[in-house]
Amino acid sequence: MTAGSERVVERLFFAAAFVSAFVTVFIFGFLVYYGLPLFSGGRFIEILSSPWAPHQGSFGIYPMIVGTLAISMLAMVFAFPLSMGCAILISVVSRGRLSKVIRKVVEAMTGIPTVVYGFVGIFLLIPLVRNVFDAGSGMCVLSASLMLAVLVSPTMILFFCDSFDRVPRSYGHAVLALGGTRIQQFLHVTLPCSWPGIVVAVTLALGRAVGDTLIALMIAGNAVQVPGSVFDSARTLTSHIALVFAADNESLEFKAIFACGVSLYLFTTILVLIIRLAVHERGKCGQVR
Amino acid sequence: MQPLTQPFIPSSVKIRVSNLSFSYNGREILRDTSLEFPEHAITAIVGPSGSGKSTFLMTLNRLWEELPQCTMGGRVEILLNGIQQNIYAPDCGVEALRRRVGMVFQMPNPLPMSIFKNVAFPLQLAGEKDKNVIRRRVEETLQDVGLWDDVKDRLAGSALSLSGGQQQRMCMARAMILRPEILLLDEPASALDQKAAEAIEQLLVRWKQNCTILIVSHYLDQVKRIADSVVELQGGQLRNRQVATPRV
Numbered sequence: 001m002t003a004g005s006e007r008v009v010e011r012l013f014f015a016a017a018f019v020s021a022f023v024t025v026f027i028f029g030f031l032v033y034y035g036l037p038l039f040s041g042g043r044f045i046e047i048l049s050s051p052w053a054p055h056q057g058s059f060g061i062y063p064m065i066v067g068t069l070a071i072s073m074l075a076m077v078f079a080f081p082l083s084m085g086c087a088i089l090i091s092v093v094s095r096g097r098l099s100k101v102i103r104k105v106v107e108a109m110t111g112i113p114t115v116v117y118g119f120v121g122i123f124l125l126i127p128l129v130r131n132v133f134d135a136g137s138g139m140c141v142l143s144a145s146l147m148l149a150v151l152v153s154p155t156m157i158l159f160f161c162d163s164f165d166r167v168p169r170s171y172g173h174a175v176l177a178l179g180g181t182r183i184q185q186f187l188h189v190t191l192p193c194s195w196p197g198i199v200v201a202v203t204l205a206l207g208r209a210v211g212d213t214l215i216a217l218m219i220a221g222n223a224v225q226v227p228g229s230v231f232d233s234a235r236t237l238t239s240h241i242a243l244v245f246a247a248d249n250e251s252l253e254f255k256a257i258f259a260c261g262v263s264l265y266l267f268t269t270i271l272v273l274i275i276r277l278a279v280h281e282r283g284k285c286g287q288v289r
Numbered sequence: 290m291q292p293l294t295q296p297f298i299p300s301s302v303k304i305r306v307s308n309l310s311f312s313y314n315g316r317e318i319l320r321d322t323s324l325e326f327p328e329h330a331i332t333a334i335v336g337p338s339g340s341g342k343s344t345f346l347m348t349l350n351r352l353w354e355e356l357p358q359c360t361m362g363g364r365v366e367i368l369l370n371g372i373q374q375n376i377y378a379p380d381c382g383v384e385a386l387r388r389r390v391g392m393v394f395q396m397p398n399p400l401p402m403s404i405f406k407n408v409a410f411p412l413q414l415a416g417e418k419d420k421n422v423i424r425r426r427v428e429e430t431l432q433d434v435g436l437w438d439d440v441k442d443r444l445a446g447s448a449l450s451l452s453g454g455q456q457q458r459m460c461m462a463r464a465m466i467l468r469p470e471i472l473l474l475d476e477p478a479s480a481l482d483q484k485a486a487e488a489i490e491q492l493l494v495r496w497k498q499n500c501t502i503l504i505v506s507h508y509l510d511q512v513k514r515i516a517d518s519v520v521e522l523q524g525g526q527l528r529n530r531q532v533a534t535p536r537v
Contacts, residue, residue, distance in 0.1 A: 095357060170398040177352055178411040178463065179388035188410070189400055 028265055035258030047259050052224045052240075059256040063226045065263060067234035070227055071145045071216055072209035078149035079156060079205060086153070087160030092186050103161065109154040118218035121147040126219065135231035139221030142230040148215050152205040159204070163197025164190050196279050203275045207268055213238035237264050302368070303328035303471065303501040304349060306527065309363035311344060313356070318344050320525030321363070328368065331493055331502045333516035335509075335530070340522050342505040343395070346473040349503070350390040351376065351383050369470060388415060390471040391464035396480055397456035399448035404440050407448045407459060411467045430462040434492060454485025461492065465500075472496065474504040478511065490515050 032039065038047055038059065050060025086106070090099050125147055130138030167190050175185040213236075216222075221233025222243060235243070237260040244257050304326040311319040318341035326332050334342050347353040348365060365376050369389050376386050388411070400407050408427045417423055427444075431437040436458045440451070448459060457477060464472060474493070478486035493502055494515055506512050512519055519530045 170394070170396065171400055173352065173355065173394070174398045174400055174460075175410075175414070176355055177350060177387055177392040177394075178414055179384045179386075179467070180414040181384055184414055188414075193401060 028262075031258045031261040031265060035255050035262060037252065038255045038259050039262075044259070047256070048263065051226075052256075054253045057252070059252050059259075061237065061240065061256060061260055061263065063224050064235050064237045064240045064260060066226045067141070067216075067220070068210060068236040068238070068264075068267075070141050070230075070234060071148060071220060071236055072206060074141060074145035074230065075148035075152060075209045076202070076206055078146060079153045079209075080202065082149065083153045083156035083160055083201075083205075086157045087164060088186065090157070091161045091164040092182060092190065103158075106154045106157050110158065114151060114212065114214045115218075117147055117151050118214050121215065121219040133231060137221065137233070139219060139233055140231045141220060141227050141234050144216045144220035144234070145230075147219055148209050148212060151212065151215060152208050155208065156201045156205045159197060159201030160194070163194035163201070166197070167193040199275055199279050203272060206271060210264065210267060210271075211238060213242055217242055301328050302326070304368075304503075305366045305373075306348075307364040307366070309345075309348060309361070309365065309527075310525075311341065311348060311353070311361050312359065313344065314358045317525060319348075319522075319527075322525060322527045323363075324520065324527040324529070326501065326503065326520075327518065328501050329497055329499075330517040331497050331504060331515050333512040333519045334503060334505045334522055334527075335507075335512060335519060336522035338507075341525070342522050343475050345522060345527070346392065346475055346503065346505060349376075349471070349473055350387050350392055352387070352392065354383070367471065388467050389469050390473065391467065391469035392473045393457070393461050393464050393475065393477045395476045397453060397460050399451070399456050399459060401447070401449060403445045404448045404451065404459060405444040408462050408466055411463060415467060426466055430466045431459075433465065434458040434462040435488060436462060452485075454481045454488070457481060457485070457489065458492075461489065465496070469500065471501045471503070474502065476505050476507060479507065486511070 038044065047060050048065065049062050050058055052058065052060055052063055086102070090103050090106075094102070121143060125143050126138035128138075129135060129140065129143045129146075133142070135142070164186075171189045171193070172185050175189055176182070180188070216234075216236040217239040220235065220239065222235045222239055223233035224235055224240075225232065227234040241257050241260050244253060248254060302325045306325070307323045308321050309319050309323065310317070310321050334345065336342050344353060347356075348361060349367070353359050353361065361377075366373050367376055367386075367390065368374075369386075374381055400410065402410070405427060406413075408430060409423045412423050412426060428437060428441075431440065436455060439455060440446075440459075448456065451459060457480070461477070472493075478489050481489070490511060493504065496502065497517075504516070506516075521528050521530045
């Protein structure tokens with residue numbers, strides 16, 4: 001490759017990187033610009049902490065923030081052990097056919113459209129939650145987070161498996177040849193070596209759980225309230241953006257949607273930063289523990 | 290099946306392989322072969338590349354069971370704690386077996402942890418909790434392999450930072466810390482320079498007082514220097530071979 005064409009390719013890559021970085025910044029600027037009337041004069045904190053009562057002129061999104069956190073965090077509480085267990089089964093405990101079959105099923109699950117999960121939630125999960133817990137309509141935080149856990153688990157499982165499989169085989173043989181069991185091999189070597197991959201998987205899954213709209217919209221009940229228990233209906237920030245009906249683009253109600261966008265944006269950014277810091281602190285495989 | 294006690298076997302036989310067959314991925318590697326290996330001796334296993342020497346070692350600590358698509362037939366009996374045991378008997382615990390039959394691989398395989406933790410790891414796996422015991426045994430074993438003076442000031446440093454020769458000696462220390470009765474070595478010096486290889490050979494000669502050693506080797510010089518007996522693996526058969534020159 002000549003020096004000239006190399007420079008062209010270099011510039012193309014730079015342009016691609018610049019565009020993707022610019023789009024991210026641009027979206028944030030766009031959200032802030034449109035939500036400006038709500039952010040000016042220190043009102044942003046007020047929006048984040050006050051209730052949503054448009055008829056009384058209060059456009060706070062506090063209930064939606066709590067709803068988002070409750071549903072996504074609870075979804076992770078369900079999804080993490082489920083995914084970890086499934087990944088251990090695929091990559092550590094089972095070998096051969098069973099492992100391959102489960103892996104294929106999980107791979108297929110990643111391709112199922114969210115709306116299908118939503119329907120399964122409405123027709124199977126909601127009646128189940130309603131009957132088992134005798135909890136009102138069944139459209140609640142618990143139902144939404146259970147379904148969301150099923151939605152995010154396949155991605156997490158595949159990432160976990162991938163990180164487990166990437167641990168050099170020589171490590172595994174070393175442990176087994178020294179009289180270790182497969183479980184000891186997993187706990188002492190595979191798991192510590194897979195730490196960065198596990199963190200990435202959790203970040204992606206949490207990002208998806210926070211950002212997903214349809215599951216919460218279809219299953220959580222969408223009541224604008226701070227949920228007092230897992231059996232209460234709740235509304236997430238994403239559902240709120242989808243649900244607010246404002247004909248007037250200049251109304252504060254409409255502007256509040258942008259406050260939701262900014263909150264989601266900030267939340268995801270802070271999350272990624274915290275997790276990156278955690279990976280950095282914990283170190284990578286091959287470093288001394 | 291009960292572990293067998295057979296008084297007619299002379300006590301100098303440590304390992305007895307009977308009618309051993311082994312296939313990997315449909316390919317026959319060992320074919321109905323039988324042989325005995327003497328106690329407190331270094332037996333070198335030679336043979337062409339790909340003849341199954343490493344696989345044969347893995348039948349003695351059952352490590353092949355971790356590989357996919359392998360099948361084995363026949364019998365392997367080992368004199369462990371003075372009792373001859375069929376190591377494939379259902380009541381022979383595989384972890385306990387591997388603690389008595391140590392293994393060192395061709396490429397040094399330190400685990401991604403500190404030097405100290407690497408060497409102490411088998412004790413930890415075996416459930417040893419007493420920190421003083423662990424510290425003492427690690428020091429003893431590292432001194433035994435001649436690595437103590439090199440690493441005593443950086444025991445907490447990563448094992449991956451050691452040189453190849455040091456890594457292999459550390460792996461030997463790790464394999465020996467549980468004081469196994471048998472040590473299996475799969476070309477342990479092939480990735481090392483002459484000096485490091487000689488250091489390992491000297492260790493093996495010293496260790497055979499307490500241990501039965503089987504070493505796969507490609508180097509005839511090395512075999513001549515250290516082996517008490519030589520076994521050739523060819524065409525799926527194990528055969529005793531004459532040691533060409535007296536060993537040093």
